[in-house]
Amino acid sequence: MEISVIILTFSFIILLALNVPIAVSIALSTILTMLFTINPVPALTTVAQQMTSGINRFALIAIPFFILSGQFMGRGGIARRLIDFAKAVVGMFPGGLAYVNVLACMLFGSLSGSAVAATSAIGGFMVPVMNKEGYDKNFNTALTVTASTTGLLIPPSNVLIVYSLASGGISIAALFVAGYLPGILVGLGLMAACSVIAVIKKFPVGNREKFFTALKKFCSAVPSLLLVIIVIGGIITGIFTATEASAVAVIYSFILSVLIYKEIRIPEIPRILLKTAETTAVVMLLIGTSRAMSWILSYENIPQNISSGLTGITNNRFIILMMINLMLLIVGTFMDITPAVLIFTPILLPVVTGLGMSPLHFGIMLVFNLCIGLCTPPVGSVLFVGCGIGQTTITKVTKSLLPFYAVMVAALMLITYFSWFSEWLPKLLGLY
């Protein structure tokens, strides 16, 4: 193996193990690699330049805006109305609240681009309610954690925007639409698992709502659901770019939660803006430094070398995709989803496109694979937030998570080996 690859890999792993922030580890291992072929001053300047030009993309502005609208929706009463609506739809079955939880996560996911936002917004309401109704605490937490990852497949999705950038500009509209079926597939799979568990553990049956109350709840959810039509409809039909749609989402959720529901007061807004900016900065510093890393990767021809190395082992598409999935599952247990997408897209994309897989299909596979990692110890941001909300520990929840992991891995296999799930809808709508 070339010396540059060895330096890059080892310095990166050592820095990560020391608990140096990932973005800093990326930048420093990049600089160390550069110093082999480029003089120090141009090398440092190039990293600084790539950091800024990596951030300076109009499409990326959608990320802080979807984070901001997610904040408005979570704090401003929109999440609660979605839960009430979900209760009216699926609440009456045995284990009804479990379905309500999954459906509410999917609905919230269709408004917000973040799985963590879904966990805190939906889990914050649902887990205490389910605890009180006699459901197992760890089951409730495990379910919320896994169900909220559907929000990263169901559009809008911040991770898919990051992938669009890392892959060299796959249409965000096509990626968004591609996420629908896999997202719904995972949601239905989780509900199916719940129905089996409900029988075994004898979960309580929910109340059937009176038709009139159900209708009322539906009506009060309409303004929230209308946002899906405006934002996603606008992106798919090409009326809005993803960035413009995200601005519309901010304006709409601001009007709803601040001016109409009045659940957020104006003086709270600077704090919400700062929180959004902080979260944005964490993501953007990663995007910027990863951009510098993929620059040196290209400069040293590393992706091409890895690609030919992998296809040198075997040409069997089935086996290579299985190896990639296994590797990503391991990566996902340790690494958060954004850095993983940014680091592995430029390396793996040439491999899979060489096998005839479309970048669109690969994006959905990659993101969903890493979604599983969000719910696995030792590092999983959604799992951490879920445990905080469910007031339980990672060790206790992990046992309840096992059946849901099984569902997710099964869904991953379907998504990996049947391109239909990712490609049918974008093709139908003429986006791909």
Added chain:
Amino acid sequence: MPNFIQKINRITGALVSLLMGLMVLDVSWQVFTRFIIRKPSPFSEEVAGFFLIWVSILGAAYAFYKKAHLGIDILSSKLKGLKRQILEVIVNLIILGFALFIMVAGGMKLVILAFKLNQISPAVGIPMGYVYSVIPVSGVLIILYSIGFITASIKDKDKAILSHRDKKDELPL
């Protein structure tokens, strides 16, 4: 953490949320000009990009103070006492090195190049040196913060809070 560093961070935070608010207004203006008055503004998109750079890089400095950046704490979380203090110092020295060499030195060189070569932005026509200047500025802030963390953890071993994801509320994605 010394008082003046806390004060500087509060100012940074206020500036970041102001820039974030301005970015929202700018892109809303873009949507308005394109869809309501149907005369798209040629400037708003480029300006939004500049706001994003400033919010991100200045916000990144703010996030260093808050220890909000993502890191992997599997090994470090097992350390206690003196070992933890030593590691905290090492990690902050590494962060200081990143800020000093890449953000201050590399960033400054980029700013100087942009000014000296009179590079201007294509649509609005402002010198790109002003846009890039946020890199060395944030670099200086990060250096201050890491010095603050180092002195705090040397003085008091309980202050050696390593994990860059201690605050497990609302993480990015």
Added chain:
Amino acid sequence: CQKKSHRILKLAHVLDTSHPVHKAMAFMAEQVEEKSNGRLTIKIYPSGQLGQERELIELLQIGSLAMAKVSTAPLESFVPEIKILGIPYVFRDDTHRWNVLKSDIGRSLLLSGEECFLRGLCFYDAGSRSFYTKKIPIHSPKDLKGLKIRVMKSVTSVNMVKALGGSPTPISWGELYTALQQGVVDGAENNPPSFFLSHHYEVCQFYTLDEHTSVPDILLISTAVWDHLTPQERTWLQQAADESVDFQRKLWDKACQEALQEVKKAGVTIIYPDKAAFIRSAEKLHDSYRGTQIFELINKIKEME
């Protein structure tokens, strides 16, 4: 790590490997290798692997990249003199344009970036840009009135469309297909191969060959690298670059002919307008530069054969 006797120059650009300009630069790389007996080689990074054009220019100035091929449009914000190439109807026709580009004027434009560490080696033909529209055929500038035309994000492009009568709308190239489809803009402007390769002909019925601007591509080398080349190496490189220009122009002409044939086959109506009216509209724009260096340059070019 490289031996002293063997120098590798890294060249980056944003075009696909099937593009005539990429082929020409691959030809140049072969020529350099042959002339120098392998002592000087050029490694090409296509398809924007090392960044978009603006970033590539910065990398040349920083000194971490040796060479880059860019359009002269993004170079405007680094080297103001180069704006002359984006002004409509400065050139009478292709022959006039190449006479100018190969004259002292062209040579001084190539060197106009030297103060900001950029040295031009040669110009490549990127043809002439013409309007294409969705529904309304353009026969004269009057037809452009009220039409939203997509432009590049540069002041010169905005002024150009304004002067010719349209209302300029800056949109990035990647978003243009859907913008045309949805009617965000009524048309755009580009050279025949780009019109064909971008599939915009699927949504635009009319292509008016008014050939308003001819913004060439330029091959740049960082002066940090150029200054360290031996005189012998400079000669090899400059000769190979010059040879690749003729090679590229032939490929380009062929690509243009093929693109026009293909879009015609796909049902696009090609309009050959009377250029005189367009040229008259552009004169006003030329006058607006009165009193500047650019105005003198326009006149000098107009006087040339």
